[in-house]
Amino acid sequence: MQRTEWKTVLTNLGVVARNPGWFLDYAFGGRKRLLSKIVLQSIAQVRATPPPGSLDEIARLRPVSTIGKLGAPQELLYHIVRFLSPARCVETGVYRGISTAFILAGLHDNRHGHLTSIDLPSARYLDSSTSLLHSSPLLQGEATGFVVPDSLRYRWSLRLGDSKNLLPRVLEESGPVDLFYHDSVHTYEFMTWEFETAKQHLAPMGVVASDDTNWNNAFRDFCSSSCVAWSTVIGGRIGVAQIGQESPRDVDVSTKKPEPVGHNSSVRSSSRQVE
Numbered sequence: 001m002q003r004t005e006w007k008t009v010l011t012n013l014g015v016v017a018r019n020p021g022w023f024l025d026y027a028f029g030g031r032k033r034l035l036s037k038i039v040l041q042s043i044a045q046v047r048a049t050p051p052p053g054s055l056d057e058i059a060r061l062r063p064v065s066t067i068g069k070l071g072a073p074q075e076l077l078y079h080i081v082r083f084l085s086p087a088r089c090v091e092t093g094v095y096r097g098i099s100t101a102f103i104l105a106g107l108h109d110n111r112h113g114h115l116t117s118i119d120l121p122s123a124r125y126l127d128s129s130t131s132l133l134h135s136s137p138l139l140q141g142e143a144t145g146f147v148v149p150d151s152l153r154y155r156w157s158l159r160l161g162d163s164k165n166l167l168p169r170v171l172e173e174s175g176p177v178d179l180f181y182h183d184s185v186h187t188y189e190f191m192t193w194e195f196e197t198a199k200q201h202l203a204p205m206g207v208v209a210s211d212d213t214n215w216n217n218a219f220r221d222f223c224s225s226s227c228v229a230w231s232t233v234i235g236g237r238i239g240v241a242q243i244g245q246e247s248p249r250d251v252d253v254s255t256k257k258p259e260p261v262g263h264n265s266s267v268r269s270s271s272r273q274v275e
């Protein structure tokens with residue numbers, strides 16, 4: 001077991017203790033089998049919850065799935081996808097594919113939409129922060145997005161390469177994007193660059209979402225300088241901003257509390273390639 005995995009186990013002892021079967025899955029199939037099982041189970045749990053009627057409601061949701069309690073943003077992504085029913089989604093930072101799987105589950109349930117994901121080609125494990133990653137930290141024998149169930153891959157394109165090169169190309173090729181999700185390099189400069197690049201290709205009232213917005217002020221500053229119709233940071237970490245069409249207005253994106261700062265609830269709106 002990797003050091004980071006031990007840390008996850010130790011900081012979530014309660015969840016691990018309530019799922020003794022996980023030890024067997026890990027013992028017989030490694031983290032690939034364990035994570036794939038947890039993701040499938042969590043998707044089923046999220047699907048069983050009543051659909052929220054607005055972005056405000058989504059922002060107030062408490063995680064229901066086993067993995068949600070481990071603090072990841074995937075449940076939110078599922079509900080956002082269900083609510084917005086996006087035609088085109090773009091994501092940066094796939095790694096094992098947990099967020100990818102939840103976006104794809106939402107698209108599958110909508111019977112509509114496509115996701116293009118960007119990540120570096122997997123090469124070696126780098127046990128460091130995402131701002132220092134030079135390659136996808138996968139273990140030997142794991143492929144980028146390995147937890148994405150086969151049954152959800154038909155709405156997915158995986159593009160392998162540096163986001164700096166690929167994101168502008170992917171956005172250009174895809175046409176107006178309804179949902180952009182950042183989870184690659186979490187430096188202020190990189191996040192700002194990805195948000196601004198995505199913004200130029202957003203569909204009217206498209207959504208920019210990001211994990212780990214509490215690492216720096218990039219999301220807050222992006223929201224202040226853009227025409228934001230609705231934005232929030234959920235759990236102090238996951239940022240969601242719906243970009244409007246008028247001039248920018250003052251926004252106060254909290255990095256501490258899950259409080260929406262504005263809303264526009266009326267809005268509703270696999271392939272693998274190395275480059």
Ligand SMILES: C[S@@+](CC[C@H](N)C(=O)[O-])C[C@H]1O[C@@H](n2cnc3c(N)ncnc32)[C@H](O)[C@@H]1O
Binds near residue numbers: 185
């Ligand atoms: C935090 S992980 C993504 C986790 C994923 N969203 C999930 O839910 O499982 C960050 C990912 O960003 C990728 N990454 C780092 N630098 C990148 C770059 N310049 N371009 C594209 N992807 C990059 C890494 O390879 C890694 O897989």
